[in-house]
């Protein structure tokens with residue numbers, strides 16, 4: 197059945213892939229964005245589609261529309277962008293959550309919150325299960341994002357408990373793929389852009405810190421599966437790729453795949469940078485019958501092809 201679906205932050209990296217996929221499945225998609233970190237260009241190929249609508253709006257202000265489902269993705273997601281205006285970042289997370297939850301309450305829409313592995317902070321347990329409450333600095337330079345997302349999760353649970361709003365919370369781990377913003381300082385896009393220009397590749401710290409990287413198509417599959425679960429399934433559910441790589445391994449892989457002449461250089465680790473982060477995805481396997489399918493090399497090759505196309 198054709199559904200009416202609102203995607204806040206739909207013109208961003210993840211949102212644009214979600215718009216594309218939900219349109220392909222025959223739905224009517226309303227893409228809401230204030231273009232802070234997103235770009236109309238990310239959804240330009242969808243604009244002519246009769247079931248696609250682009251809405252310029254800031255989610256810190258209420259928005260009224262009749263829909264069946266809401267995916268709440270609006271929020272700058274990379275440290276330089278969310279730290280650019282930290283107060284605005286918290287407002288986007290918290291007021292944005294209140295506004296989409298109010299809308300879901302009125303329209304009886306299902307609403308999915310794009311939460312983050314950052315709610316685990318610098319984790320003291322490894323890998324992280326959903327039962328872990330996290331180790332987050334409430335007053336640091338990353339807190340506007342981490343605590344904003346934690347408060348949004350609280351709001352989602354309280355609207356569910358108090359108003360029976362049908363909610364889903366997904367905790368997204370590092371995701372990469374085409375349409376990542378090349379200037380947002382995320383490690384995969386940074387390394388690829390540096391490698392394609394044969395510039396030095398910057399590693400913060402000694403390069404032994406590990407990260408897991410999930411290709412965007414795997415994330416989109418997980419999001420849609422969670423949205424389609426029974427109302428009793430609220431999450432939070434981790435969605436990420438548990439395969440761990442050190443920063444040094446990632447840099448070396450990208451240099452090889454791009455046949456780059458780049459050299460690796462080292463700089464001090466930024467404040468509150470987690471040393472290790474890796475999802476436990478047992479719950480996603482059990483509740484969603486989901487696990488990541490795209491191996492790192494394949495995803496990197498697709499992403500490299502995208503960044504190459506930008507410079508042509």
Ligand SMILES: NC(=O)c1ccc[n+]([C@@H]2O[C@H](COP(=O)([O-])OP(=O)(O)OC[C@H]3O[C@@H](n4cnc5c(N)ncnc54)[C@H](O)[C@@H]3O)[C@@H](O)[C@H]2O)c1
Nearest residue numbers: 205207208209210230231232233234254255270271368371
């Ligand atoms: N990409 C990842 O690795 C990752 C990891 C964890 C969580 N997430 C979450 O997924 C969501 C999407 O992330 P992304 O990587 O696509 O980032 P992105 O920056 O590309 O997308 C965020 C979108 O939200 C829009 N936006 C920001 N503030 C807004 C506001 N006040 N009103 C309306 N629109 C606003 C931006 O313009 C952008 O289009 C975010 O909520 C992010 O926190 C992403």
